[in-house]
Amino acid sequence: MARPKRSEQTREALITTGIEQLSLHGYHGTGIKQILDAVNVPKGSFYHYFASKEAFVAEIIRVYSAQLLTQLDDFLANSDESPLAQLKTVYCLMLDRFSSQNCQQGCLIGSIAAELGNQSELCQTAMLESVAKSKQVVGALMQQAQEAGQIRNDYTAEQVTAVFWATWEGSLLQMKLEGNTDSAKEILFLMLDGLLKP
C-alpha cells in the first residue's frame, strides 16, 4: 500500500483533533486556530484543506459517524449474542467510553445539533445523513429483536427506534450535566428491559 501523502496525513490529523475539540467545546467554542496549533499547521494553509469552518465541521461529522458505524459493523460481525443483548452491549460500551472521558464528550452529533440546529445547511445535511445511517443499523437490530420476541412489536421497528434514539440522546445530555453515567444507564435499561419489552 502506498504511504499516504503528507497533505492527506495533515488533513486526517486536523479531523482527528477537530473531533476531540468539538466534542469538548462545541462548534462556537472550538477555534480553528487552536486546532491548527495542536496539529502544527500554519494558519494560512487551513483553506488548502477545507473551504470553511462549516465545511470542516461537516466533514468531521461524516468521519465521526463513519468511524462509529465501522466499529458497530465490526462488533456485530463478531458477535453471537441475541439482538437485544447486542443492543445492550453496544450502548453500554458507548457509556463506558464516555465515562472514561469524564462524561464530557457525549454524542458529537447530538451536541452539535443542540448548538447549531439547522443554522448551517452544510452541517445539517451531514448530521441528517449520519443520523439516518445509524438509525438504519439500530433499526435493523430492533427489528431482529422484535422478530426474536425480545422487543414489543405493536409498533414498527422504525417507530421503536425513533423513541429509543431520542431517549438515548436525552440521557446523554443528563450524563454530561451530572458528570456520570448512572442516570443514562438506568434509563437505557428501563427502555430495553421495561418499556420496550413485549
Next chain:
Amino acid sequence: MARPKRSEQTREALITTGIEQLSLHGYHGTGIKQILDAVNVPKGSFYHYFASKEAFVAEIIRVYSAQLLTQLDDFLANSDESPLAQLKTVYCLMLDRFSSQNCQQGCLIGSIAAELGNQSELCQTAMLESVAKSKQVVGALMQQAQEAGQIRNDYTAEQVTAVFWATWEGSLLQMKLEGNTDSAKEILFLMLDGLLKP
C-alpha cells in the same frame, strides 16, 4: 407598587435578551457585547450587574426555569383536564411555541447542558436545580396519571419521569436538527399513548 429601579430594569432586560440569544446561539456563540448592545448598556457596566459571563448565564438559567414553572403552575391551576391530558397539553403547547420560533430555540437548559456539560460549576448547579424542580412538577403529574390508571404503574413515577424527560430532550435535538416538530410530536405521543400506557 413601587416602580422598579432603573438598574433593576436594566438587569431584567439583560436577562431577557440573554435568554433569547443563548437559546439561538448557545453559550460560546453568545457574546456579552451583542447583548449589551441590544439593551443599550455600555460595555464597562456589565460587571455592575453580574460577576462574570458564567454568573450571568447561571442567573439566566434560573430565571428561564422559574418562568417556565410559573407558566406551568398557572396552567395546572386553571385546568380541569385529566392528568394525562394535562401532560399532553403542556408538551404540545411547548412544541407549538418552539414551532413559532422556527424550531431553533429548544429547551435552553438542554442546549446549554449539551454544550457545557459540567464544565462550569455555577451553570451546572443552576441547571441541576432547574431540572430537579421541573421534574418534581412533571413527576407529580405522572403520579396522578398513574393513580388514575392512565400511565403504567409497574415503575415508580420517578422512573417513568426520568425516561420521559430524556425522551423529550432527545426529541428536541431532533426538532432543532430537522427544523420541524413532526418527529418530536410523534415521539411524544408514542410515549404517552404507547410505551407508557398501562
